[in-house]
Amino acid sequence: xxxxxxxxxxxxxxxxxxxxxxxxxxxxxxxxxxxxxxxxxxxxxxxxxxxxxxxxxxxxxxxxxxxxxxxxxxxxxxxxxxxxxxxxxxxxxxxxxxxxxxxxxxxxxxxxxxxxxxxxxxxxxxxxxxxxxxxxxxxxxxxxxxxxxxxxxxxxxxxxxxxxxxxxxxxxxxxxxxxxxxxxxxxxxxxxxxxxxxxxxxxxxxxxxx
Amino acid sequence: xxxxxxxxxxxxxxxxxxxxxxxxxxxxxxxxxxxxxxxxxxxxxxxxxxxxxxxxxxxxxxxxxxxx
Numbered sequence: 001x002x003x004x005x006x007x008x009x010x011x012x013x014x015x016x017x018x019x020x021x022x023x024x025x026x027x028x029x030x031x032x033x034x035x036x037x038x039x040x041x042x043x044x045x046x047x048x049x050x051x052x053x054x055x056x057x058x059x060x061x062x063x064x065x066x067x068x069x070x071x072x073x074x075x076x077x078x079x080x081x082x083x084x085x086x087x088x089x090x091x092x093x094x095x096x097x098x099x100x101x102x103x104x105x106x107x108x109x110x111x112x113x114x115x116x117x118x119x120x121x122x123x124x125x126x127x128x129x130x131x132x133x134x135x136x137x138x139x140x141x142x143x144x145x146x147x148x149x150x151x152x153x154x155x156x157x158x159x160x161x162x163x164x165x166x167x168x169x170x171x172x173x174x175x176x177x178x179x180x181x182x183x184x185x186x187x188x189x190x191x192x193x194x195x196x197x198x199x200x201x202x203x204x205x206x207x208x209x210x
Numbered sequence: 211x212x213x214x215x216x217x218x219x220x221x222x223x224x225x226x227x228x229x230x231x232x233x234x235x236x237x238x239x240x241x242x243x244x245x246x247x248x249x250x251x252x253x254x255x256x257x258x259x260x261x262x263x264x265x266x267x268x269x270x271x272x273x274x275x276x277x278x
Contacts, residue, residue: 001243009240016233023226026219042225042266046233046259053236053255057248069244127245 005060008052015045061123062105070130075138076104079195083206088186088194094206097155111154139197147194149181221269225262232258 018041021028028034060066068077080093080103089107092098098106110118122144129135156162157179167190168175177183185191196203232255239251 001241005240009237012233012237012240016230016237019226019230019233023223023230026222026226029219029222038222038266042222042229043263046229046263049233049236050256050259053240053251056240057251060243061245061248066243066245123245124249127249131246 002056002060005056008049008056011045012049012053015041015049018045058120061120062102062109064101064103064105067104070126072130072135072138072141073104075197075200076195078200078205079197079203081205081208082196082200083204084193086193087196088191090206094208107151109151110148111150146184147186149178149183149185152185153179218269218273221265221272225266225269228258228265229262232256232262 018037022038022041029038064077064080067073079087080090082090085091089103092107093100093103105119108119109115112118162168163175168178174183178185186194235255235258236251239247239255
């Protein structure tokens, strides 16, 4: 557990203890110090705890461990360890082209305005389906929309390997088409092997060193 | 303690109890790192905190005016 989360939990418990004092001895609010304490404990501290807690929870919801804590996502977590450089998510995860502890969020965040809010709403829908409906089998999970090149270009745009790569520059029309999302990075037959869940049983896996 | 102070103290107690429940829910959710805990944190814990603060503010607003 991150230290900040531990500190927030301690602050929350401290606030609850102070609120307990006010519940047990409401008479102290008759004094000036008691009024200040009541304002602090029953107004400022709960707001502070709530805001810090939301911030902590939002940060935690971006972690790879958080995404993979759902049983449905286990296969997708495994696919990050496939020992094949042609397997796009695995190559990104294993070579730290994305932060390993935020691997899912880095690629599946919507980098447009209000993108974080949009993906969080999708996450809420996932929670609803997981607990109150029948989640699809991992191999049947589909994206809400085709993967937008914008998510790839968030990191690769301007990178030498992308801008000067032989395949990207052979045809002068290729780069503009990629940048305008007319030619998909993935579904155009270039980087098409993504989370190959169906063939997971026959895949060879990379063993991460501890 | 005056008679008029008692209802205010009662409301402060109610606000305190609601806030304690909300804060305990928030602490448990922070300890339990699962997607459902995020939803409970925001929806249930947040609701209790909001209700507690509202009851406290209401207790202030409804307190009898003391003239000098």
